[in-house]
Amino acid sequence: MTREEFLDALRKRLNRLPSEELESALDYYNEIFLDAGEENEQETAEKLGSIDNIARQIYNENGIDPDGRPAYMVESYDPAGDPGSEDPEFAESVYERMKRKRQERRAGVDVQEPELGPSVLDRVKQGEFSTARLVLVICLFPIWLPLLIVAFVLSFVFSILGMVLEVVFISVGVVSLISGVVYLFSIPPVGIMSLGIGLILVGLFILTMKAVFKGCFKMFAGMASATAGLFRTIIYGGAANG
């Protein structure tokens, strides 16, 4: 290998080096060749060793990865400490869980309301509830009381879940947005992903916020009035007949 060939190959291999560093290295090796004598070029090239090794040393000395991997792949990379890496799964599972819960909740409300809704109160007002019916209601309390409690507990749990999901959406969303902006400059792909996840979560929060809060309120109001109506039926109904 001649001096020219050696320097060309080295320049190519060092293409990611800042130009000042590159010229300094090429000057140095050029000078080594010239000082060793024009007639010894082949021998000098052999003595210098492999160009790849030379380039690796120089890259390492300059804090650049010799294989051109981006910094975030080279630095000891801890996925657990990286908010962006866990997010896609998390967001997906939260979203899916939310969808399922919402469907369940909707189904639950639909089932409960015809049975326990204001119709009981209405029917009492209209005098529809006879003493026989009332006796039946009281006698059957081992059946309907557990049902009532279960309905209450279920609606309570779903409401809490709904609220928690909303809080999770907005907080994880905001955190993802912030970390997205931070990572955008250090690790661009992670930053962009994090921004995207943040936007999706905040969007989900805005879309579902009204429905969830309204749903919870309605369900509690419905349950409360239904229960109140039931007890009123029992008390007033009993007094009227006694």
Added chain:
Amino acid sequence: MGFPISSGLLDAMVLAIVSRSDTYGYEITQFLRSAVDVSESTLYPVMRRLQKSGLLETYDREFQGRNRRYYRITSVGSAALGEYKREWTDHKRKVDSILLGEGAEQ
């Protein structure tokens, strides 16, 4: 086999060579070769590091129609060399006391 040369020792030897008189890359390697097995490739990162940390400075002088880069020791470099020499003397005495049984305190 020979003993591996640490980068600190290499720095110290280069500083010592340059401190005697300003010199250039090829000559430094030739000097070092008389003591240790180093190539120009090993030396380049050393020279660059010493230069960047301000222990050495460079200037160009014309030689046979081309530029030759000379290295000169700075005051920081001289201070560092003094420290290296002191450490080396200490180190050498300790190693000798074990390896050759010289000067071992009884």
